[in-house]
Amino acid sequence: xxxxxxxxxxxxxxxxxxxxxxxxxxxxxxxxxxxxxxxxxxxxxxxxxxxxxxxxxxxxxxxxxxxxxxxxxxxxxxxxxxxxxxxxxxxxxxxxxxxxxxxxxxxxxxxxxxxxxxxxxxxxxxxxxxxxxxxxxxxxxxxxxxxxxxxxxxxxxxxxxxxxxxxxxxxxxxxxxxxxxxxxxxxxxxxxxxxxxxxxxxxxxxxxxxxxxxxxxxxxxxxxxxxxxxxxxxxxxxxxxxxxxx
Numbered sequence: 738x739x740x741x742x743x744x745x746x747x748x749x750x751x752x753x754x755x756x757x758x759x760x761x762x763x764x765x766x767x768x769x770x771x772x773x774x775x776x777x778x779x780x781x782x783x784x785x786x787x788x789x790x791x792x793x794x795x796x797x798x799x800x801x802x803x804x805x806x807x808x809x810x811x812x813x814x815x816x817x818x819x820x821x822x823x824x825x826x827x828x829x830x831x832x833x834x835x836x837x838x839x840x841x842x843x844x845x846x847x848x849x850x851x852x853x854x855x856x857x858x859x860x861x862x863x864x865x866x867x868x869x870x871x872x873x874x875x876x877x878x879x880x881x882x883x884x885x886x887x888x889x890x891x892x893x894x895x896x897x898x899x900x901x902x903x904x905x906x907x908x909x910x911x912x913x914x915x916x917x918x919x920x921x922x923x924x925x926x927x928x929x930x931x932x933x934x935x936x937x938x939x940x941x942x943x944x945x946x947x948x949x950x951x952x953x954x955x956x957x958x959x960x961x962x963x964x965x966x967x968x969x970x971x972x973x974x975x976x977x978x979x980x981x982x983x
Contacts (some may be wrong), residue, residue, distance in 0.1 A: 767806040769980030773954055774799050777826055779970035781849060781882055783895065785834035789970060793847050794830040797974065808861055815872060820855035824956070824972065825880070829887075836884060837893045837964060844887040850880035851897065851958065851970065855924070857905050866911045874905040874924045876933060882966060897962035901926050901933055909941075916943045931960040937976070950978045 776797045780786045789795045804820040827848040832841050859872025877900045885892040909920030917940070924935040939952025955973040962968060 763810055765808040766983040767804075767808075767980060769802075769804050769950070769978050771802040771804075771950070771976050771978030772799055773802055773974060773976040775824075775954070775956070775972040775974040777970060777972050779968075782967045782969070783837045783965040785836060787830075787832060787834060787836065787847075789826070789849075792830045792832050792834075793826075793845075793849075794828040795826040795849070796828070798826055800824050802976070802978070804855075815858040815860055816870070818855070818857040818859070820857070822851075822853050822855065824851040824853070825849065837895065837966075839891050839893060841884065841886050841891055842889070846883075846885045846887065848881075848883040849968070849970070850882070851878065851968070851972075852880045853878040857924075859905055859907070866913060868907070868909040868911075868920070870905070870907040872905045874903040876901045876903055876924065876926075876935070878960075878962075880962075882962070882968070895963050895966045897960075897966065897968060899931075899960060899962065901931060901960065903933060903935075911943075917941070918943065933958045933960065939976075943982075946981050946983065948980050948982065950976075950980065952976055 774797060777789050777795045780788050787793055801823040802820065804818060806818040808816040825848065827846070829844055829846050831844050834841055854877045856875040856877065857872060859870040862869040878897050880897040881894055882897060883894045903924045903926040905924050907920065907922040909918050911918040919940050921938040922936070924933070926933050934955070934957045937952055937954040939950050941948050941950040952975070954976050955971070957971045959969045
């Protein structure tokens with residue numbers, strides 16, 4: 738189901754970008770797809786703390802990231818980016834803990850879904866060979882945490898649904914006549930006990946309207962979901978992406 742949704746979102750972003758560029762030729766469109774190989778650490782908690790490594794036995798997973806960026810020459814109106822982040826981990830671990838008021842003993846199957854959308858509005862400085870974006874990002878989590886005991890059958894599913902406003906900064910330097918570029922992006926918020934840091938750095942190579950990008954991303958979230966759920970997770974690893982610019 739998730740793979741079908743990811744494919745549908747990717748096709749929709751590409752079709753929408755092409756149509757927008759055809760109607761508004763002065764609009765710059767960037768559509769990309771990325772695979773991120775990320776290792777997790779941290780814990781989830783609603784009662785006793787469950788360690789992601791030791792208790793839940795999560796390991797490195799490959800995640801899909803789809804994005805569309807729209808930039809235009811109209812003054813005062815911000816540029817926009819929509820990014821879909823399909824983040825999730827599952828595993829079978831052994832616990833002796835209380836979670837959401839229920840007791841869990843022995844082997845449990847769990848699923849931590851941190852899937853979210855980034856809605857980014859930003860302004861770009863008009864500089865040659867340099868892209869400098871500054872604005873705001875709204876990170877909309879649409880995930881959950883599921884736990885099921887194998888022996889006794891105790892289970893629970895808790896939504897992790899929140900919208901967090903963040904500061905957004907992105908910079909890229911293109912090396913003339915080479916197609917090469919280097920860049921970095923930061924989305925960050927820390928407020929009222931919740932904090933998120935989403936940081937990446939990359940190198941890219943462009944040819945005509947296509948490009949390839951490789952780099953390293955770190956995603957750290959410490960936030961509350963429904964009920965008493967608290968997620969404190971750190972995901973990091975290398976990524977590889979391809980894209981087109983119209």
